[in-house]
Amino acid sequence: MDELLLELQRYQKRNSRKEKNDFIDYLKQKFNKLGFEFNVVKTKLINSVHFETVSDDNPDIILMAHYDTGTILPCWYEWLIRLTGHTRSILTALIVLLVFKLVSLTYNEIIINIFTITVGLSFFIPALFIKNQHTMNDNTSGVMALLLLAEKIAVDDSLKKRVKIVFTDNEEKILIGSYQLRKIWEKNGLNYKNAKIISVDCIGRGEHVIISYNFVNSIAKELIKVFEKNKIRAKCINMCLVPLSDAYNFWTTGAVNINMMYKTIIPGGYYIKNIHSYRDKEISKDNIKLIVESLIEYIKTYTTTQYS
Ligand SMILES: [Zn+2]
Numbered sequence: 001m002d003e004l005l006l007e008l009q010r011y012q013k014r015n016s017r018k019e020k021n022d023f024i025d026y027l028k029q030k031f032n033k034l035g036f037e038f039n040v041v042k043t044k045l046i047n048s049v050h051f052e053t054v055s056d057d058n059p060d061i062i063l064m065a066h067y068d069t070g071t072i073l074p075c076w077y078e079w080l081i082r083l084t085g086h087t088r089s090i091l092t093a094l095i096v097l098l099v100f101k102l103v104s105l106t107y108n109e110i111i112i113n114i115f116t117i118t119v120g121l122s123f124f125i126p127a128l129f130i131k132n133q134h135t136m137n138d139n140t141s142g143v144m145a146l147l148l149l150a151e152k153i154a155v156d157d158s159l160k161k162r163v164k165i166v167f168t169d170n171e172e173k174i175l176i177g178s179y180q181l182r183k184i185w186e187k188n189g190l191n192y193k194n195a196k197i198i199s200v201d202c203i204g205r206g207e208h209v210i211i212s213y214n215f216v217n218s219i220a221k222e223l224i225k226v227f228e229k230n231k232i233r234a235k236c237i238n239m240c241l242v243p244l245s246d247a248y249n250f251w252t253t254g255a256v257n258i259n260m261m262y263k264t265i266i267p268g269g270y271y272i273k274n275i276h277s278y279r280d281k282e283i284s285k286d287n288i289k290l291i292v293e294s295l296i297e298y299i300k301t302y303t304t305t306q307y308s
Pocket residue numbers: 066138139171201202245
């Protein structure tokens with residue numbers, strides 16, 4: 001695990017096409033060594049490049065992690081999220097509206113304009129232009145979990161066919177990469193609708209395993225049983241219409257995102273610490289280990305393979 005962590009630290013910035021291609025080459029080497037067949041799936045529009053192992057056309061489980069990395073968000077946004085949480089977007093939006101309302105109550109046009117411009121520029125300039133150099137949690141941690149799971153799956157040829165492992169691109173661009181991938185799967189006849197789709201994103205720091213879904217909770221209910229059996233603090237959360245990560249594009253199948261989060265300052269929510277920031281430098285190996293061990297247990301329970 002230490003060796004893998006060191007390797008991945010070297011590929012932490014995966015934002016430009018060149019950085020992404022270098023990482024895809026690294027994945028090719030890894031999966032060749034493990035004896036997997038794989039495809040590199042490309043789309044012309046916005047130039048997404050996904051890496052997927054070859055499975056049966058009706059896999060039991062699809063594991064996903066986005067390998068593309070993001071930009072920087074301002075400190076004030078991070079503190080706002082600590083207050084409300086990634087799991088409560090509506091509350092976050094309400095607080096922003098409330099602050100703007102309070103500023104507007106000054107009835108001073110100069111103050112209102114300066115405030116609006118400062119907030120807007122401080123958000124959009126880094127979000128659009130400053131590429132994050134440190135991405136250990138978002139989403140090097142998810143990539144690492146999938147590589148560790150691949151090592152465990154590699155020893156069983158029939159398991160390789162029943163589980164598809166996918167590294168998606170352009171999650172950071174409003175999840176467009178996995179949306180394109182879904183369209184390609186539909187065209188190629190991959191029966192993803194019967195698969196249990198699990199996206200692993202930001203699991204490197206946090207005290208609680210958050211299993212999020214959108215309306216359909218069938219897979220979340222199965223997963224939480226595994227975590228609870230292993231005495232891991234886990235919680236299922238229905239994100240309703242709000243997208244959190246790649247699973248959103250497959251929500252009708254009951255697809256889930258697995259994250260690790262902390263409790264928010266205003267009780268009731270959960271947030272992911274220090275992502276999209278220069279401080280995204282460290283991950284806990286224990287966190288990765290507990291997610292990997294629980295997921296392999298889940299995979300072995302819910303695949304139609306016979307184990308020797
Ligand atoms: Zn992410």
